[in-house]
Amino acid sequence: MINLMLVDDHPIVRTGLRALFENYEDISVLSEAGSGEEAVKLASQVPVDVVLCDLRLGDGMNGVATTAALRALPSPPQVLILTTFDKDAEILQCIEAGAAGYLLKDVASQTIIDSVRQAAAGHTVLAPEMAQRVVAGLRKPKIALTxxxxxxxxxxxxxxxxxxxxxxxxxxxxxxxxxxxxxxxxxxxxxxxxxxxxxxxxxxx
Missing domain, CATH: 1.10.10.10 (Winged helix-like DNA-binding domain superfamily/Winged helix DNA-binding domain)
Incomplete structure (x- = not known):
């Protein structure tokens, strides 16, 4: 059984995702969070296998900061970013923070299910074109401001x-x-x- 946490600041999105996962016996939505701070607190109390997290989470921690904090826990979950934003810099920041994958919200439902399973198994989840963009981003020299x-x-x-x-x-x-x-x-x-x-x-x- 894959224990899953849903992290999104829109309750209706979490409700829709929960309904999706209820159709699969091998995935259980163990918890939900409306903010990054809440997600880290919950995951530290009751560890989960995979966290499905939005990139933009209101005024608090964003998906990047949330991913980094979750991955720093003693029993870190795999983190999948599920968002509508696909800027190269944001994708790269999430991967560098430790995310197992990056999905756009317009993907097929089955893709989300398969991605959660792959993440739980320790695999990286990126569409081929997105993976190419990440590699290209890693090869670019970093811009360092004081x-x-x-x-x-x-x-x-x-x-x-x-x-x-x-x-x-x-x-x-x-x-x-x-x-x-x-x-x-x-x-x-x-x-x-x-x-x-x-x-x-x-x-x-």
């Missing part, structure tokens, strides 16, 4: 001007401009808008 550059980028993404960023971080405008030059160079972005978009594509914000 903590201050990351702060500047975060404020840049909210639309703040250089002066407003400087006031927020208690630094001079010249310092902000220097950080922006470094950020643009690392992201190979010619404009503020392009930098924000590139940062999102790389999962930096």
């Amino acid at each position: 903590s201050r550059e990351a702060e500047v980028l975060k404020h840049l993404a909210t639309g703040l001007s250089n002066r407003e960023i400087a006031r927020t971080l208690f630094v001079s405008e010249a310092t902000v401009k220097t950080h922006l030059v470094h950020i643009f160079d690392k992201l190979q972005a010619p404009t503020r808008t392009a930098a924000v978009q590139a940062a999102r594509n790389h999962g930096l914000i």
Whole structure:
């Protein structure tokens, strides 16, 4: 018997998934969680074999952080991400956090069932085209921002001007401009808008 946990911030999604798994005698939905924090707490109290987890979980921990926390437990479950988002950076972050697989919510019901079984058996679950994208992502050089550059980028993404960023971080405008030059160079972005978009594509914000 495969003991399963469902993690999604939408109760109706969890209800639909539970109904799906009720048709299979070898899979039992042992628990449900509406947040990453709740999932980690439940899994630490009553271990499960597989966690089927959404990527976006409201204001708390996302699927990546939840996966990492679950995999760090003494009796770690396998984690399958089930989501509507398929950005390369997000897929790669989940795999690097320890996820056994990444599925999109538009897959056939039988694919979800088979994937849970494969994950429980210790196999990686990725569609061939998705696996190719993960491999390509692993081969790309990592973009490493300093903590201050990351702060500047975060404020840049909210639309703040250089002066407003400087006031927020208690630094001079010249310092902000220097950080922006470094950020643009690392992201190979010619404009503020392009930098924000590139940062999102790389999962930096």
